[in-house]
Amino acid sequence: MIEPKSCAILIIDMQNAFVAPGAVFETPGARDMVPRLTELVDFARKSRIPMIWTQSDHSPPYGGIMLKKFLVIANQRILWPGDVSFNFYANMPQPHESELEHIIVKHKYDAFFETPLDAVLRFHKVDTVIISGTATNACCESTARSAFMRDYNVIFLSDLTATFDAAMHEATLRNVALLFGRVMTxxxxxxxxxxSEAKSQTA
Structure with a gap:
């Protein structure tokens, strides 16, 4: 049973670069997730579950090898702060200013790599991370693996993660379920x- 008091929700890279119509890295299905994301965010705020919203920043010098592998990032300033592609997709819930909500800027797929994410989770006494966002097989899977390596329980949302095609998505879900955590809708x-909430209230 997942305990609301010891979990946190990671909302990975729901930025214009991946979610907006016609975006360079538009991820099929990402916009379709917005109603489910809205429901999850509303529940988290009501239940006081911490949420961490990540943004990828691939501007130099932080972009590193990404600037070479994906030339469009360098040439069009995709996922650079100040460019619209970096911003959160507007037609979805936005982060609130709250002690339970944090925005973490990351420079690699893994949201733990050289960020304060682990410290934030431990501050909130979290033992279970719930992973949502884009892209399933890149930033979401990399973060799930990294969480597992740090002894967090991992919940991976099958219908609140999206990537560039169904085969990639399904491969990650199978991999996570086998090796790194639980896959749930x-x-x-x-x-x-x-x-869990109802049980704790009647205990």
Whole structure:
């Protein structure tokens, strides 16, 4: 059973570069996730579950090898602060100024790499991370692996992560389920969290 008091939700890179129509790295299905993301965010705020919103910054010098592998990032300033591609997609919930919500800027796929994410989670006494966002097989999977290596329980949301094609998405879900954590739908997660809340209130 997932305990609301010891989990946190990671909302990975729901930025214009991946979510906006016609974006350079537009991820099919990402915009379709917005109603489920809205439901999850509303539940988290009501239940006081910490949320960490990440943004990828690949501007120099932080972009490093990404600037060479994906020339469009360098040539069009994609995912550079100040460019619209860096901003969170507007037609979805936005981070609040709150002690329970944090924005973490990262420079690699893994949200733990050279960021304060681990310190933030430990400050909130988190033992379980719930992973959502884009892209399933890149930043989401990399972060799931890194969380597992740090002894966090990993919940990976199958219908609240998206990538560039179905085969990539399914491969990551199988890999995570086998090796790194639990794969759940948003509805399954909310049902389990609600059950935990009800149980704690009647204990």
């Amino acid at each position: 948003t509805a399954e997660l909310l049902n389990e969290l609600s059950g």
